[in-house]
Amino acid sequence: MAEQKVRWGILATGGIAAAFTADLVDLPDAEVVAVASRRQESADAFAERFGIPRAYGDWTSLAEDGDIDVVYVATPHSAHREAAGLCLEAGRHVLCEKAFTLNAREAAELVALAKARGSFLMEAMWMYCNPLVRRLKALVDDGAIGEVRHVQADFGLAGPFPPSHRLRDPAQGGGALLDLGVYPVSFAQLLLGEPSDVTARATLSAEGVDLQTGALLSWDNGALASLHCSIVGGTATAASITGSAGRIDVPGGFFFPERFVLHRDGRDPQEFTADPA
Incomplete structure (x- = not known):
């Protein structure tokens, strides 16, 4: 039996998100199923570019999408705490771009939240x-x-x-x-x-x-x-x-x-x- 693919959601649509997604779509064990931006038009354009089936104009819809296994957070540093926390609260696993957060307090909050939810959380230090x-x-x-x-x-x-x-x-x-x-x-x-x-x-x-x-x-x-x-x-x-x-x-x-x-x-x-x- 073939192994089940890991289903990814992409949160943000900037250059780093595009570079990551361009590699991710070539992996045989990965599937990008959704993307989110704070602007619907940005999410739609990104989805069309990479052949992603669902595009959301808000972060919450992505976080609550039950078909997603793990979310890649590619926002600016200042939004990492909010975006990663939203996804962890909804039960998603998270790969968060570096720098992980703006400070140690925010990092500790995310780690505690991941432990409480039993979720995987990792900084994307490639x-x-x-x-x-x-x-x-x-x-x-x-x-x-x-x-x-x-x-x-x-x-x-x-x-x-x-x-x-x-x-x-x-x-x-x-x-x-x-x-x-x-x-x-x-x-x-x-x-x-x-x-x-x-x-x-x-x-x-x-x-x-x-x-x-x-x-x-x-x-x-x-x-x-x-x-x-x-x-x-x-x-x-x-x-x-x-x-x-x-x-x-x-x-x-x-x-x-x-x-x-x-x-x-x-x-x-x-x-x-x-x-x-």
Whole structure:
């Protein structure tokens, strides 16, 4: 007997939702059955584009659609708490875009709600699912570079972004940290777990969002992470993991790497590359 397909609902119709849906419709075990927007015309256009049978002009109708197994929430950060909470309350499982919420309080509320409803809830940190990132993680876990001492990662865009842009708008969860900094932070946590201490400094815009943020994370075992994000300067988007017996360098695009290099004491460097698409 063929396995039953997972039935998806898409909440929001912007660029991220379109990119996700374009891949989702190609999966043999997935079926996109509905889409919702706050404007019916946007939902209709999105549904026509991807061949989705039902289009809703409000979020509640999608959340209460009993034919949906899981909802992908692709709204701006500022609406994640409302949208994901609405779907969880209605008994749907939820995959919510990053940044998961605007703050820890909202995140705790969603986690508590998912536990109360017995529902699956996950942040859509796709970096964790990248095959080469998973290979890197496995090497570190297997002790290829010894005990991890330091992680460095950066993600910055040159811009410039005008004050009207969503990245400069506090009401839409703007700023470098929520949009870009989630990648360096998640990369460090993937390798070292939750830090015991966080120290950070930011340069703020006139609107009150962070134009760039630098953070130093520390762990009880002595490990450190130096992280940076910016919307006022393009960075190398590089990462490096230093251990007691070696180092792994990701020269660029660490969140979707094409290659990384393993340096081990007394051995020649070893390069790992992504499989061809």
